[in-house]
Amino acid sequence: MSDECHLCLLGLIVLSSLLTGSSGVDDAHVFISSGEDVHLSCNNALPDCNSTTWNYNRFRHSATDELIALGKKKNNTERHERLSLGPDCSLNINNISTEDYGYYTCRQYVNDKQQGTDARVFLHILHVSSSSSSSSQTEISAGRSVTLFCQLYSFAEGSCDDWISSEIIELFWVNQAGVKLTRSDSRYQILSSSDHCIITLTTTLLNEDHNREWRCEVTQRDQVKTSATYTVKSSAQAETVTAVIPVHITNSQDPSTTTSS
Known part of the structure; x- marks a missing residue:
């Protein structure tokens, strides 16, 4: 196969990854001491935070707790009073406790369809x-x-x-x-x-x-x-x-x- 064909094939692979979101988003690891406030960035945020949903898992295969749904805080979460959504769609948690460790997932939805890949933040306390x-x-x-x-x-x-x-x-x-x-x-x-x-x-x-x-x-x-x-x-x-x-x-x-x- 010629060099030109190799370049064309590579371009198609890259384009396909961008369209399907399979290129992925880097995971972030945040270390913080208990009692402090933390700011978790959403690296895949869209301009409108009404598309942003934040989920929490204690472990990789544990039950998922939805904290923010399409830009709005869920009232049925224990963290409700300590949570807020930043203007950049980041998740802010006040007065961190040892119960807050785990990983947080920022996900985007448009017309009920997920857009791109998840942005995950692993929180170590x-x-x-x-x-x-x-x-x-x-x-x-x-x-x-x-x-x-x-x-x-x-x-x-x-x-x-x-x-x-x-x-x-x-x-x-x-x-x-x-x-x-x-x-x-x-x-x-x-x-x-x-x-x-x-x-x-x-x-x-x-x-x-x-x-x-x-x-x-x-x-x-x-x-x-x-x-x-x-x-x-x-x-x-x-x-x-x-x-x-x-x-x-x-x-x-x-x-x-x-x-x-």
């Missing part, structure tokens, strides 16, 4: 908690051992070990100076559970730990995506310290978090 209390604040006496839990809630089904390995995801604790805490430091006991994307930090609080901050970070390919901190604050009424969890300081939703499906 970092959450810090303490063994001392499930609430956001608790009093811990100096000299007492405390365990901090840092968990990445992800769309991965079952073990997230394979996903962490393939995407080069890492969870770790750092001190106030940003230095990574390691198992070689006898003061800290650090354990990782790849099955549930959890890293724990156990330590005994000292008097000098008052107002000290430990931060849990998640990185992808050595780039920090988001972090949450555990801050120990002095109490003026008693010889105790108050643990405040979490204080969110970092959030990355730059284009580098987008990967092809």
Whole structure:
């Protein structure tokens, strides 16, 4: 076959992909700490958001929850009060909780017919908690051992070990100076559970730990995506310290978090 025919055939394949939508839209991965607000972009949006529908799935094969239908919020969703549709057809979610992790699908309909392919956004949520209390604040006496839990809630089904390995995801604790805490430091006991994307930090609080901050970070390919901190604050009424969890300081939703499906 001549070079001209090869070019013609290639052109027909490309044109067919554009017409049928089989060329696909890149999936986006967004990392955020619990308690923050998030903005999920719709990469396949049409000029009129009345054609936009947003769906949510916890896992790949779980039941679908329709959040936005043709530009309007659904009233029968638990997230109703925290949802809004941006002027660019993006989905805004306020006060993210660990229940919000999973993947979100932006889909376009015109005259009841789907247009093009889905635009998917995978939302990964970092959450810090303490063994001392499930609430956001608790009093811990100096000299007492405390365990901090840092968990990445992800769309991965079952073990997230394979996903962490393939995407080069890492969870770790750092001190106030940003230095990574390691198992070689006898003061800290650090354990990782790849099955549930959890890293724990156990330590005994000292008097000098008052107002000290430990931060849990998640990185992808050595780039920090988001972090949450555990801050120990002095109490003026008693010889105790108050643990405040979490204080969110970092959030990355730059284009580098987008990967092809």
